[in-house]
Amino acid sequence: MSFLRGGAFFAALVALPLFGFEHWVMNLLVFVLIAAVLASAWNLVGGFAGYPSLGHAAFFGIGAYTLGLICKGHEFASPYGPFFWLPVVGLVGALIGWPFAAVSMRTRADVFAIVTITLLFVAQTLAFNLRGITGGAQGLALPVARFPVETFEWPYYYVLVILLALAMGLTFLTMRSKVGLALVAVRADEDKARGIGVPVTGVKVLAFAVSVGLTAMVGGVWAYYQSFIYPQFAVDPLITIAMVLMTFLGGRATLWGPIIGAFILETGQQYLAYTLGGSRFYLIAYALVFLLIMLVLPRGIVPSLVRRRSA
Amino acid sequence: MHALIQGVILGVLTGGVYALMASGQTLIFGIMKVINLAQGAFVILAAYLAYQLFVSFGVDPFLSIPVTTVVMFGLGVGVQVLFLRPLRREDKAELSLLVTFAVALLVEGVLSVTWNTTHRSINTSYANDSISLWSFQITEVRLWAFLLSLAALGGLYLVLNRTRFGRAVRATVQNPDAALLLGVEAQRVSALGFGLGAATAAAAGSIYGLLYPFNAGSHYDLISRLLSIVVLGGMGSVGGAVIAAMIVSTSSAVVASTLSPVWSEMTFFVILLLVLLIRPQGIFGTAGRGAI
Numbered sequence: 001m002s003f004l005r006g007g008a009f010f011a012a013l014v015a016l017p018l019f020g021f022e023h024w025v026m027n028l029l030v031f032v033l034i035a036a037v038l039a040s041a042w043n044l045v046g047g048f049a050g051y052p053s054l055g056h057a058a059f060f061g062i063g064a065y066t067l068g069l070i071c072k073g074h075e076f077a078s079p080y081g082p083f084f085w086l087p088v089v090g091l092v093g094a095l096i097g098w099p100f101a102a103v104s105m106r107t108r109a110d111v112f113a114i115v116t117i118t119l120l121f122v123a124q125t126l127a128f129n130l131r132g133i134t135g136g137a138q139g140l141a142l143p144v145a146r147f148p149v150e151t152f153e154w155p156y157y158y159v160l161v162i163l164l165a166l167a168m169g170l171t172f173l174t175m176r177s178k179v180g181l182a183l184v185a186v187r188a189d190e191d192k193a194r195g196i197g198v199p200v201t202g203v204k205v206l207a208f209a210v211s212v213g214l215t216a217m218v219g220g221v222w223a224y225y226q227s228f229i230y231p232q233f234a235v236d237p238l239i240t241i242a243m244v245l246m247t248f249l250g251g252r253a254t255l256w257g258p259i260i261g262a263f264i265l266e267t268g269q270q271y272l273a274y275t276l277g278g279s280r281f282y283l284i285a286y287a288l289v290f291l292l293i294m295l296v297l298p299r300g301i302v303p304s305l306v307r308r309r310s311a
Numbered sequence: 312m313h314a315l316i317q318g319v320i321l322g323v324l325t326g327g328v329y330a331l332m333a334s335g336q337t338l339i340f341g342i343m344k345v346i347n348l349a350q351g352a353f354v355i356l357a358a359y360l361a362y363q364l365f366v367s368f369g370v371d372p373f374l375s376i377p378v379t380t381v382v383m384f385g386l387g388v389g390v391q392v393l394f395l396r397p398l399r400r401e402d403k404a405e406l407s408l409l410v411t412f413a414v415a416l417l418v419e420g421v422l423s424v425t426w427n428t429t430h431r432s433i434n435t436s437y438a439n440d441s442i443s444l445w446s447f448q449i450t451e452v453r454l455w456a457f458l459l460s461l462a463a464l465g466g467l468y469l470v471l472n473r474t475r476f477g478r479a480v481r482a483t484v485q486n487p488d489a490a491l492l493l494g495v496e497a498q499r500v501s502a503l504g505f506g507l508g509a510a511t512a513a514a515a516g517s518i519y520g521l522l523y524p525f526n527a528g529s530h531y532d533l534i535s536r537l538l539s540i541v542v543l544g545g546m547g548s549v550g551g552a553v554i555a556a557m558i559v560s561t562s563s564a565v566v567a568s569t570l571s572p573v574w575s576e577m578t579f580f581v582i583l584l585l586v587l588l589i590r591p592q593g594i595f596g597t598a599g600r601g602a603i
Contacts (some may be wrong), residue, residue, distance in 0.1 A: 052405050054412075103584055106591050110346055111546065113408050114538040115587065117348070121535035122580045129573045237531065241416070244409060283420030290413040294406055295397055 002255070006168070007127050017154055026153035028270050030165050030225065033160035034218055035266040038239070039246035039258035040167035041214035046244060047252035048174060049204045050187030051109060054240050055116030058123035061235035063219025066092045067227060068140045069071045069133065079145045082224050083159050086217045093216025094209040101208035105201070108190070114150035120240060127231035139230040142223055156225045163221070164259075169215050171255050179203050184253070241290070242269070251300030260301055265289075314568045317447055322564030323557060324453045327460030328518050330556035332533070333540040334467060334549045335511030341484040341547030342504040345395060345407040350537055351530035352418035353509050357383055357516025358433075358525050359422055372433055372517045373459060379513040387509025390414055391502045396523065415530060423527035423594050432524040456518040470507070471549070480504055484547055539579040541601045543586050544593055551595030558582070 013033075014098045017026065038060070046052050066089045071082055083113065105113040127134045134140055147155055174180040182203040185193035223229045246265050251257030276282045297304065345420040357379045364370040364378065394414065398406050418459065441450040462528035473596035479500050491497050519525065519533075540559050544551030559579045567575035 050405075052408060054408075103587055108586060110344070110404055110408070111542055111587075111591070114346060114542055115583065118535045118539055118580055118583060121531060122577060125573075125576045129576075241412060248409070281420070281424060283416055284424065287413050287417035287420055290416065291394060291410065292409050294413065295394065298399060298402065298406055 002172075006172075010161070010165060013164075014158075017151075017157055023153065026157065028267065030153050031158050031270060032159065032266045033157065033164060033265055034222055035242060035246060036245045036262035037160060037163045037218050037261050038169050038215060039250070039262045040164065040171060041211045041218070043171065043247045043252065043254075043258045044174065044207050044211040044214075045204075047247055047254070047258070048180060048183040048187065049207050051105065051204065051208070052113045052244065052256070053116045053208070053211075054113050054244070055119040055123075056212060056215050056243055057235055057237060057239040058116075058120045059097060059215045060219035060222070060239050061123055061231075062096060063089050063093050063216030064223035064229050064234040065127065065134055065140065066216065067220035067223050068142050071142045071224075072140075076143065079143075079147055080155060082143075082220075083155070085162075086159070086220050090213040090217040093219075094213030094218040097212035098205060098209045101205045104199075105204050105208065109166040117240075120235065120237060124231055127235050134231065137231065139228055142227045144227055145224065156221060159221055160218075163214065165215055168255060168259070170210060170214075174207075175255065179206070181305040183200040183207055187253075192306055238286075242266075245290055245293065248300055249297065251302030251304075254300070254302045257300050313446065315565060318565035318568035319561055320447055320449060321453070321568070322561030324457040325522070325564065326451070326557040326560030327457040327464075328515050328522065329536065329540060329560050331463050331511050331515040332517075333537050333544070333552040333556050334464060335508035336470075336537055337466075337541045337544060337547055337549055337552040338480070338511075339505055339508040340541065341393070341549075342480060343407075343501050344404060345411065345505075346538070346541075347505075347508060348391070348408060348411040348534060349418060350414040350508065350512055351423075351533035353383060353387070353512035354385075354516040354519055354533055355525055355527065355530045356418050356422060357458045357513040358520030359426060359431070360513075361517040361520045362431050362433050365435070371451065372521050373455065376459075376463075376514050376517045380510040382424035383513035383516075384506040384510040387512075388502045390509070391505035395505070396498065396501070415534070419527045419530060424599040426527070428526050429527065430524040430526045431520075433520045435521065452521050458524060459486055459518060459537040460515070463511065467507075467511060467549070476500070476503060536579055539583040542583060542593055545595040546593060548593070548595040551593060555594065 016029065021029070036058070042053065042056055067082060067085065070085050070088070072083075074085075075081060100119065104112055105120075107115065113288055130136075131138075145152075145155075174183065181196045182200065183195070185198050186200050186204055190200055219234070223234070226233075242265065246261035247258045248261070249257075249265060250259065250261030268289070272282055272285050278283060332350060332354055339345055339347045339350075360379045360382065361372040361375050364375045365372055370378075394410050395407055398410065425437055435452070437451055439450070440452075441448050441451070442454070469477075471480060479490070479495045482493065482495055483497065483500050483504075487497065491502075523529075536559065540555045541552055543559065544553070544555030559582060562582065563575040563578040566578045
């Protein structure tokens with residue numbers, strides 16, 4: 001059943017661009033996919049292990065700048081070149097995430113949230129101040145991708161589809177494996193889990209490293225798509241918040257929840273951004289939607305549906 | 312050496328303001344186990360209120376503190392009743408974190424619509440006066456700000472230790488269930504406690520507005536600093552927060568005056584990571600029961 005559903009979903013995603021949408025629709029789809037992979041990645045730590053990371057945007061930024069620096073030191077014959085470096089970008093993100101998680105996950109959920117949010121702001125400060133590496137406030141340019149104009153968004157779109165398949169595949173494996181069971185045990189009662197011999201530290205640090213590795217890869221794709229990155233957008237608290245919010249809206253620790261949340265929220269967010277323009281009313285509307293979801297649907301869409309069906 | 316001592320003086324004086332902000336935040340955590348990510352936004356909101364009172368009516372920010380604290384106290388109570396109380400108990404810790412983040416975004420949005428994003432500063436007539444002690448320059452504003460912060464902290468101490476409400480607060484921090492059994496109205500204490508936390512943010516906001524230029528986005532700078540202070544001092548410990556504020560503020564001022572201002576922004580993060588490695592519960596935190 002779940003294979004059928006997954007197959008149909010990805011077949012639809014692969015076929016979607018063939019309808020020949022206008023550029024703004026394709027652009028929207030690219031951002032929806034970015035959001036879906038991010039939310040799915042966050043779910044591995046925030047959903048399954050119950051460690052609400054507020055610092056994932058730091059790793060998004062790390063991925064963006066890593067790809068930027070790779071492009072700076074490298075001449076690519078083909079515009080597809082940078083995509084093949086994405087695994088390296090993911091590895092860099094995971095390698096930075098590993099020791100950070102090993103230290104910060106010594107604490108429990110609430111202090112962990114604090115440490116990760118602090119990491120976010122430190123990463124932003126660094127992105128502004130390490131001018132030699134990041135270009136500071138002037139930004140960092142990536143090579144302009146010479147894709148055909150009519151299908152410019154397609155390569156990004158399909159790379160993101162692959163990343164989404166990777167994220168959902170990992171989530172599926174997590175749910176079906178001992179690692180997943182261990183993570184659920186960590187979320188339910190970490191001390192008891194440790195007491196009966198579950199390797200809690202190992203699994204939660206692993207989940208964090210995988211999660212931020214995926215996040216960094218999305219950051220890389222985003223950077224190449226934007227072709228110019230600034231610190232305030234590469235390391236943006238709103239990215240973190242979007243990941244959390246989408247996962248909560250769809251349903252934590254579920255396979256489809258973050259995806260559904262991302263499709264609904266990102267579309268809505270882009271709509272708000274278009275209608276309310278660059279004005280700051282956008283932020284107010286966003287915050288209100290946020291509050292509404294937390295108060296009305298704290299469990300998320302998928303768990304609410306499942307309970308209704310089984311009741 | 313001169314730069315070092317100058318840094319220490321500056322750090323201690325600014326530390327007072329941070330101590331005030333952080334004491335409110337740690338108090339909220341102590342009572343409700345809620346990490347208030349909107350504390351920085353409350354500070355900036357209060358700074359704008361003080362700014363507007365100064366620009367429109369010429370009220371000195373030091374004098375407008377009673378007004379802003381009362382307004383922010385009401386706002387804090389409102390936020391607790393409207394957004395935090397309805398949360399269900401089992402996932403309250405995670406959800407309250409996100410709800411207060413949403414409140415911070417809401418405040419930021421409202422501020423940037425009302426006052427746009429230009430940096431504002433409150434330019435009083437005495438803004439640039441300074442006294443020199445031996446060879447060290449101390450701006451008068453900072454000195455007054457420090458003294459006023461101490462006074463406000465003293466007021467908070469009196470409220471916590473000399474009133475019925477304070478006793479209820481301390482009881483809730485130490486053992487929420489026992490306090491409930493002994494007839495402490497948990498909901499009321501939570502609402503008033505959140506209000507009190509917002510009120511300290513208000514007092515600190517007026518002072519912050521005098522010391523630094525600010526805009527709607529400034530709360531991001533504040534919140535990571537405040538959170539580090541709260542963790543360092545031990546979550547829920549007001550005394551710990553005051554001492555931690557002094558440590559963080561002094562060390563980052565010393566780094567700024569001896570190495571570079573850029574790296575002073577990083578100091579608190581390094582301190583935070585070290586504390587987590589050595590003593591995860593913070594300097595004055597206890598592993599089990601709450602302290603105050």
